Amino acid sequence: MTVKYTQEHEWIRTEGAAATVGITVHAQDALGDVVYVDLPEVGKTYAKGEVAGVVESVKAAADVYMPLDGEVTEVNEALRADPSLANSDPLGQGWFFRVKVADASQLEGLMDETAYGEFAKNA
Template sequence: MTVKYTPDHEWIQLEDHEAAVVGITLHAQDALGDVVFVELPEVGRTYAKGEVAGVVESVKAAADVYMPLDGEVTEVNEALRADPSLANSDPLGNGWFFKVLIKDMGQFDPLMDEPAYQKFVKDNA
């Protein structure tokens, strides 16, 4: 399962050739602190790459969650809506935000892999 990262601190993991799961990175949840609320996107809605697809609020701040590439939201994580702290306790697992059907796989490859993302975080600290 291939995982890529955005400069806005979202991760996207391919489930198959066009379906993927999206969430926020460890760095994002560390910067936000204790997450207390999430606003998830509308299932069935198509978003463009870079469009705001959700919001995450913590005791310290609120941040937009951006669509990493063009796609249609096929599912949202209702468990996360019920327990936003999953974004802190398991951001790369049970704290996922939504699933998406990718419209243009050509937008996936240019996203950062793990080493590139770690370098990006370090260089932009």
């Protein structure tokens, strides 16, 4: 299991050709209390960098970007029902969607935890 991070503050945890995507602790801290999430459609294919969802908080709204090419296989209905999970457990129960990875080599362009930690300090 590998976890990588994007410059747009998404995390992606891969297990073979399957991956789970969510927003980082830094992102949810910056947003404040999350009140709504718009999740992608299951079965839809996205290219790396495309907007795959939206997260809204009491402070702002932000796009959720696809970290790599893939097809959405599942969305987190619990998060849709209780958007605050993005705040209380962003790296666990607050995941947004799962994808079937189309090109695993794209993971190479993402940050590991150490690099993301340094990046987030200056974000």
